[in-house]
Amino acid sequence: MTARQKRLAFIVGGVMLVAAAVGLVLYALKNNVSLYFTPTQVYNKEAPQGRSFRIGGLVEVGSLQREKDGLTAHFNITDNDKTMAVVYKGILPDLFKEGKGVVAQGKLEADNVFHADEVLAKHDENYMPPEAVDALKKAEAAKAAKPEAPASGSSAEYPVAK
Amino acid sequence: MAINWFKYSAPTTFYGLAGKLIPFFAWPAAILFAYGLYIGFFVAPTEATQSEAYRIIFLHVPASILSMFIYLIMAGYAALGLIFKTRLSSMMAQALAPTGALFAFISLWSGALWGKPMWGAWWVWDARLTSELILLFLYLGYIALQASIEDPRRADRASALLAIVGSVNVPIIYFSVKWWNTLHQGATIKMTGTSMHIAMQQAMFAVLIACWLYVIAVTLARVRSIILEREANTQWVNDLPEVKQANGGQQ
Numbered sequence: 572m573t574a575r576q577k578r579l580a581f582i583v584g585g586v587m588l589v590a591a592a593v594g595l596v597l598y599a600l601k602n603n604v605s606l607y608f609t610p611t612q613v614y615n616k617e618a619p620q621g622r623s624f625r626i627g628g629l630v631e632v633g634s635l636q637r638e639k640d641g642l643t644a645h646f647n648i649t650d651n652d653k654t655m656a657v658v659y660k661g662i663l664p665d666l667f668k669e670g671k672g673v674v675a676q677g678k679l680e681a682d683n684v685f686h687a688d689e690v691l692a693k694h695d696e697n698y699m700p701p702e703a704v705d706a707l708k709k710a711e712a713a714k715a716a717k718p719e720a721p722a723s724g725s726s727a728e729y730p731v732a733k
Numbered sequence: 734m735a736i737n738w739f740k741y742s743a744p745t746t747f748y749g750l751a752g753k754l755i756p757f758f759a760w761p762a763a764i765l766f767a768y769g770l771y772i773g774f775f776v777a778p779t780e781a782t783q784s785e786a787y788r789i790i791f792l793h794v795p796a797s798i799l800s801m802f803i804y805l806i807m808a809g810y811a812a813l814g815l816i817f818k819t820r821l822s823s824m825m826a827q828a829l830a831p832t833g834a835l836f837a838f839i840s841l842w843s844g845a846l847w848g849k850p851m852w853g854a855w856w857v858w859d860a861r862l863t864s865e866l867i868l869l870f871l872y873l874g875y876i877a878l879q880a881s882i883e884d885p886r887r888a889d890r891a892s893a894l895l896a897i898v899g900s901v902n903v904p905i906i907y908f909s910v911k912w913w914n915t916l917h918q919g920a921t922i923k924m925t926g927t928s929m930h931i932a933m934q935q936a937m938f939a940v941l942i943a944c945w946l947y948v949i950a951v952t953l954a955r956v957r958s959i960i961l962e963r964e965a966n967t968q969w970v971n972d973l974p975e976v977k978q979a980n981g982g983q984q
Contacts, residue, residue: 578816582897590901597905597912605914606859627914664853666782674916691853696918697928698787700778 666692762946769939796839803833811893823889828955834872860909861917871899
């Protein structure tokens with residue numbers, strides 16, 4: 572091997588070793604790197620007990636209720652499998668909407684309700700003009716009207732991470 | 734006729750070539766910036782959920798893409814300099830770093846400005862944001878390390894190692910939204926295509942290409958300065974008309 576090839580092998584080998592090391596560390600810290608837990612993970616007791624964590628998913632359609640004080644909101648976060656009741660007192664972000672993504676930070680209390688002290692809206696990666704969204708909704712409504720059409724999730728819905 | 738590929742890898746010849754090439758990249762960059770931003774702000778339609786606020790994407794996405802690409806190119810040049818001991822490669826790596834840091838900063842800054850009104854937070858410690866912040870620190874670390882060692886050849890070798898090792902971070906940034914739960918949304922431009930409106934695409938790609946051309950122009954200009962600085966004591970530099978003129982003015 573020439574000196575040049577040796578240096579090349581050293582660099583390629585070194586980068587591969589570092590990549591493997593970083594990969595192992597990130598794999599070991601998988602749950603710490605993820606920003607939030609899904610409701611399914613919370614049900615499976617993968618989320619920390621008795622201390623603050625974040626929960627993420629979609630705001631269940633039809634679940635949002637506001638109390639008379641105008642600040643306290645009750646809603647459910649769902650990953651289309653399990654659902655988690657959430658209560659939050661504060662101003663919700665502009666993009667907070669039923670059927671859209673949300674990440675809430677707080678604690679799961681004894682009443683089995685997630686008491687959030689911060690709610691963030693999570694938007695999806697699709698950017699379209701309002702007319703395109705209307706057209707999509709119309710197409711979907713037409714599809715739903717046909718009984719033989721297979722039931723499918725709304726395409727405007729946020730895909731939940733597994 | 735055999736082409737001597739190594740002819741232009743000598744700083745002596747590359748200095749002149751780079752100077753001639755700069756306007757061919759700088760002017761198209763300026764024109765494309767103007768075109769892309771015009772389409773982005775006046776032609777592209779309002780977005781359904783985010784209305785006008787989404788328009789920062791035309792700056793945010795090209796800056797983010799460039800911050801990652803420049804790092805890989807910089808690490809590539811640094812590796813070439815380490816393996817082949819070509820002086821120009823190390824100078825190119827050094828010339829790319831400040832522009833890469835600039836784009837990483839723009840990406841983080843525009844992201845924060847976008848995150849506050851849309852998500853409800855300037856900053857969250859999710860995997861995408863954190864790894865991009867690490868990228869900015871890698872650029873700054875590279876620049877600092879390069880500057881802290883007097884002997885340019887030793888500085889090149891030390892900083893090249895940092896650049897090469899740091900390149901592991903780039904795929905982590907890109908795939909972070911896939912591998913982990915993040916607040917940052919997934920990729921809009923995928924291998925399988927994109928759901929983006931055509932005018933939005935045009936604006937984004939125009940600004941992206943403009944950024945590329947800007948990077949090339951500004952890197953060539955910077956590498957010329959680095960060549961002059963490092964070769965200041967050589968005869969060919971002192972024979973350059975612009976150097977003679979400057980020296981003559983002082984005397």
